Amino acid sequence: MGGHLMPVVDKNNNDVYLSLHTSLPDHLQLKLKDLNMNTFSYDTFVMGCEVVSYLKNLGFQTKICVLVNNVTDILTLVRSDANSNVKKSMQEFQLELLADFFTDQKMPKEYLKILSDFGLTLEDVIQDTYTIQKIKGEKDLIIHPYCFQEKVLQQRFMALVKANKEKYGKYVKYKEQKVNLGWLEAESNSVEESEETIYDISLPYFSDSDPKYCGLEGVIEKVGGNRCSVEMTSLALHLFGGDLEGCKNVPQTLKPDKTYSKNVLISLVPFICEKAVVRGNTLYDGLFSPKDREVSVLQIPVPPNTELLYDWDISL
Numbered sequence: 001m002g003g004h005l006m007p008v009v010d011k012n013n014n015d016v017y018l019s020l021h022t023s024l025p026d027h028l029q030l031k032l033k034d035l036n037m038n039t040f041s042y043d044t045f046v047m048g049c050e051v052v053s054y055l056k057n058l059g060f061q062t063k064i065c066v067l068v069n070n071v072t073d074i075l076t077l078v079r080s081d082a083n084s085n086v087k088k089s090m091q092e093f094q095l096e097l098l099a100d101f102f103t104d105q106k107m108p109k110e111y112l113k114i115l116s117d118f119g120l121t122l123e124d125v126i127q128d129t130y131t132i133q134k135i136k137g138e139k140d141l142i143i144h145p146y147c148f149q150e151k152v153l154q155q156r157f158m159a160l161v162k163a164n165k166e167k168y169g170k171y172v173k174y175k176e177q178k179v180n181l182g183w184l185e186a187e188s189n190s191v192e193e194s195e196e197t198i199y200d201i202s203l204p205y206f207s208d209s210d211p212k213y214c215g216l217e218g219v220i221e222k223v224g225g226n227r228c229s230v231e232m233t234s235l236a237l238h239l240f241g242g243d244l245e246g247c248k249n250v251p252q253t254l255k256p257d258k259t260y261s262k263n264v265l266i267s268l269v270p271f272i273c274e275k276a277v278v279r280g281n282t283l284y285d286g287l288f289s290p291k292d293r294e295v296s297v298l299q300i301p302v303p304p305n306t307e308l309l310y311d312w313d314i315s316l
Helices: 026-034 040-057 074-078 090-097 109-117 150-163 226-240 271-287
Strands: 007-010 015-018 173-180 195-202 262-270 294-302
Touching: 007 026, 007 074, 015 090, 040 109, 040 262, 040 294, 074 090, 150 173, 150 226, 195 226, 226 262, 226 271, 226 294, 262 271, 271 294
Parallel strands: 262 294
Antiparallel strands: 007 015, 173 195
């Protein structure tokens, strides 16, 4: 997993961008640093493609996957003064954020060039085959995006837990909350239209009292922390499946098309997310790790200034 992307919101102009410093407007570069991302997205996609190319040359079946945070700060943008006249919904902003993945371009142009530089193609990128997205302006053309959306992963995992409360309810708990969308309240025909549902997630599986959420300044959504943990658990389930014996209503998304005797997920993650990712991987290993094959999930925390890692020895 490399090239992890986050939303960078422009509250003055009512826009949202991917966290790619190469295509971000100059006035938002400081915002990228506030998110502790700097050149992280671009550089970790380079690193990920280098790893994939190296391992493929050694004969391993290897691909890269891209995880996109399509939640953080977007609700803040929906409620901003700049959006009070335009009235874009959260879903519209999320579609704008992922526009490069939802067109016939398939990925950001920077990522396509990096793939090419390492002799790779889109065939070397994992698609989310269970997400169907219509391409804007095309009547019948649909795609499976070459990325995994955090909100989608969250929804899939929550569906599994809620359908199997007797098995997982004591380890993962959800509490529904409603967030008022501000300007929508006066113009909506119903309460439902003026609210967004979010979930307070607790993980009694762990005995420690780690914070539930990220502490990013100015972000009003309950993001990060346990939310990121279960998203990583959900990603591992999607990629490798797991021990779901005795479960009912198992989503098809958690039944991989192919399984292998030995598997590994190497995640290049922002250093501020390391603890949440470790917890997610631990949750997968403890509750879902398959009995009949090996699955290893590990993480490499990467600092914002990833140029410090350019001399790394990939063979290690």
